[in-house]
Amino acid sequence: MASKDRILRQKEETRNNILEAAYSIVKEEGWQGLSMRKIADKIEYTAPIIYEYFSNKEAILNELTGKGFIKLAKELQSAKAKFDKPEDQIEAMWMAYWDFAFTDTEMYQVMFGVQMNCCSQQCSAAEAPYNLFTAVIAEIMKNSNPGPEVIKQKYFTFFSVIHGLIAINIINKSEVMETINNQILKDAIGGIIKSIQ
Amino acid sequence: MASKDRILRQKEETRNNILEAAYSIVKEEGWQGLSMRKIADKIEYTAPIIYEYFSNKEAILNELTGKGFIKLAKELQSAKAKFDKPEDQIEAMWMAYWDFAFTDTEMYQVMFGVQMNCCSQQCSAAEAPYNLFTAVIAEIMKNSNPGPEVIKQKYFTFFSVIHGLIAINIINKSEVMETINNQILKDAIGGIIKSIQ
């Protein structure tokens, strides 16, 4: 009855194969290009087989993101281990986080729902808000006579904080409370304004 | 030959109807629930008709985001008009930006590609990175003896900046340069660390 073991091992293996196939497709074609039939093709089965290992497509994405978080955690850990002072540790950790987002971009996109869309392409309407903000930033900084690159950078700093905060609130919905939002908004915006003046 | 005018006006009207129908579906079911046939149903036509007004689905989303940016710009403008000092103006503008993101959430999602995904649900693996960061933050702040809420808030502040910056880089790809990234990373992370100590 040792064949039971072999069968269980085989099952575990095809389960892994499905995940690996899925991830390789995601890496090649982006997570929008992932389909059950493509996975099936890659593991040399037909699509319905996958449903004996995962209840649906979302479950595969879910497990994939789980693996993503584990990998991220590992890299954070090893970044932390390189330093003793917590101030240095956290800087290294956020840098590792940053690296993770760009070496495993597709993974990061599935994990945090970042999607590239039409807006960035040629949509000229997107320039209006940008121009409005940079005009005011230039006004604030007029004493130090900054170049356009500096203003652009300050705009991106603002945008990062706000957009990031909005993203958390949209993705995590209920989790984040009003008070924290207000605090961060006031702190961050106020802080950046001060650093500009 | 005034009928030419009427026909042109009618064409313009159904074009608008398509956009309005599309947006109402997006508001009701999220932008993933948008389909050509649903739009067709709503304007009481069949799907192929839409292709006489828009070359494809993406073009509709594109025009919709265009309108979104115009609306956003308007609200930024009126927020700016309420104040005289540029410091007050930019704060009001970012607050207006924030409001826009949550009154027109679906629109904001299409405009900036924020998507809610599996990760936020029950995925317990997502907690590992969170715990790693908050542990170090607590270590840095141990002298001021902060409560868990404060630590959570500081974590979100960090995360906002980094995630926002990553999102810009993924969405806008080429636009943003290395130097700006490094500058913002160093400025923002360093700044927040100092504010924590």
Place this chain on the structure above:
DNA sequence: TACATTTGCCTAACAGTGTTAGATTATTTA
């Protein structure tokens, strides 16, 4: 007015998606 042409709109279809039901084949058990 009669015919030709253009326009508006629809049906049907293609290729793709996630997912399920039922049949078929292979393997194991009695």
Place this chain on the structure above:
DNA sequence: TAAATAATCTAACACTGTTAGGCAAATGTA
């Protein structure tokens, strides 16, 4: 060897975006 079970496939459903072809009404021309 026969029955039961497991593994796998085919076919289908209900969708998706998109295109081709045809029908009928409106228009332009003689």
